Amino acid sequence: MRGTSQASRDAVLKAFEPVASASGADGMKLGRELFVVVDALDGSGSLRRALTDPARDADAKSALVKHLFGGLDSRVVDVVGDFAGHRWSEDVDLAVAVEDAGTEAMLASAQHAGHIDTVEDELFQVQRLLEGERDLLVALSNRSVSREVRLELLEGVLKGRMDQVTQALLHRAVEKVRGQRLITTIKSLVQAAATRRGRLLASVVSAVELSAAQRARLVSILTSAYGREIQLNVAVDPEVLGGIKVQVGTEAVDGTVLARLDEARRRLVS
Template sequence: MNGASREALAAAHESLDALTDNTSVDAAKLAGELAAVTALLDREVSLRRVLTDPAQAGEAKAELAGRVLGGQVGGETVDLVKGMVRARWSQSRDLVDALEELANTADLTAAQQTGALDNVEDELFRFGRILASSTELRSALTNRSATAAAKSELLSGLLGGKAEQVTERLVVRLVTHPRGRSLEAGLESLSKLAAGRRNRMVAVVTSAVPLTDAQKQRLGAGLARMYGREMHLNLEVDPEVLGGISVRVGDEVINGTISERLDEAKRRIAG
């Protein structure tokens, strides 16, 4: 997002944080209602355009949103959406993207409130690895002819009782409403949101053998010093790296694996 949309999203996040700081507000329920509004506006293009039309008065748009949503979702959700449509958005679709992000953030907040956020981060990462290793599963979850109910049932069998409820909800929403994104991009976005709940970054660490607890602590501390922020480590084991580790933080890769050194040696010899 750029310009006005970025400012509107930041303001919406502040409103969401103020709501979820209140212990009487059910963050998981709020997430479900925001997800329902996201689906509605993603589907109803004409309504979305009216609610983001800069030529319309903000209060008029808020009243329309209240009429459409009143009785369908709770008062907190209605108030949050009314505040969002009062703001200016660079593109109408930015409002839907923002609502989806707030829905996911509310679910992650629910996990944080119950002390399950670390588990959710790890489970999202592991699900991504499972998806990458199984073309059959990926095909089933991205099959456009399969119904959302069928995909939800498949995910329930995979995750139900084995992962946090928040993880299952996030993955089901992503799979059944991908909104033009790949599953990989959606999972990465969720991981970044989860890390952001504690103002920390995500490092994907690949090693030939599992790291010990002491090694993980030293690596996490070193990366935190390097980047100036707490670091969440997503760990994966790949025997093909032979030894050493590879660390990816965003687009930056720190590669200290033996296989990479051998490849570099081969390139130098060939050159």
Template sequence: MRGVSAEGMADSTKRLESLAADCDAEQLGAELFAIADLISREASLRRAMTDPSASTAAKSGLARAVLSGKVSEPTVEVLATAAGARWSSASDFVHGLEQLGALALVISAERAGELSELEDELFRFGRVVAGDPRLRDALTNQQMPLEHRQALVSTLLEGKASRPAVRLAVQAVGSRGRSFATAIEDSQELAAERQQRLIALVRTAIELNEQERARLGDALSRQYGRDIHLNVVVDPTVLGGIKVELGDDVIDGTVAGRLDDARRRMAG
């Protein structure tokens, strides 16, 4: 987000973090997701809460009037702060509420000491979906009712992943303005940011053992000056070596990469 939306997001995030310290963060996240869904459906409510001509007090008051007694008080206060802020567009407002809900769930995992597990659970499920065309098509098929697609995710993950991971994956199916894969990646990045570390996607022809992972993680940490969380994908097409993608940086030490480079030079 940019401009006034970035300011609104920053103010809302600060309010959420202060309230999450003394409330059920998982409940807060689930309720914010439900509110984002509601406001996305209700055009009149969405317009009223993002009306640039209305005062901060009026929009915050509307949020309290609509939801007081229906959700927890911390959720009402986060929504009131978000509604009172300025947003570049109504879609930014809804997306902001989704991001706030995701942050609350990440905070709940952090409290339980399960942030690393949450990152891994989201990554693994993202890879399962990416590697299964039928499942991917089922989750992205707009002809299928959203609640059915979300129920499918819940069924697949129930008992196999933490509650925050299940909620985040379910919400990713119906995320507005983002693909399922992007929504999952955004939640992973939120978890990484809470631990002040970066995420590296590593492609390798064979699985790395613990010592190899540790050496690679240490080398990348020294290079970037931050702790690094490795997401390792076994990809036989790389033939040998490894390829690391970290943000906009790509370090290609694979056999396939060297062969491609040689072909380009010969063709030139």
């Protein structure tokens, strides 16, 4: 999503954020109802075009939203109407943006319950599991296999031991792979959880397990470098060359860069 669609998505989600935060435990309900809207949009090209037609009056589009989805929570109707009132480069971008709102509502419920860190960690652990189990990843991503079979396979992985928000988001990811790989969708969920906590996500792959002191030092280096609080997600892979790989957002940071940053930080404080 780029340009006009990205700007519209960001503007509506910014306005929706305090609504999601104030929803408390209702965030799960809002998320599920927003996903209902997404499914309706995915299933009807004519509906997407009607709600994204730039020649159509915003009030008329809002009235259509109320007519079709008036039985849902008023907060859901309001945010979908807000989305429809903005401009979109492609009609499919509207469904993607509403999906993002549903994700944010569910993450807000986890934050309200004090579980957002747990959800982020669980999502990351599933990401690492699937990255190491290619056959499982392919099976969960195979759209020629029925939804029921894929979800049953996912349940065999989760074993009912994860937070309800984690399970709901992963169920959704397996159900609706929106034009991207499943692993990419899960990574975006991890990123969304970190952002919800106000942290910059740093994904680390190390040849050996990092000690608590090494983790603290790495967080200190990255916090100094980026000027923001860092959420460190660490995975172990013995095949990592050079001992460690670090990804901050879309930026890869190699070990030599980290060494230079650490040296500069120590010089500044000495």
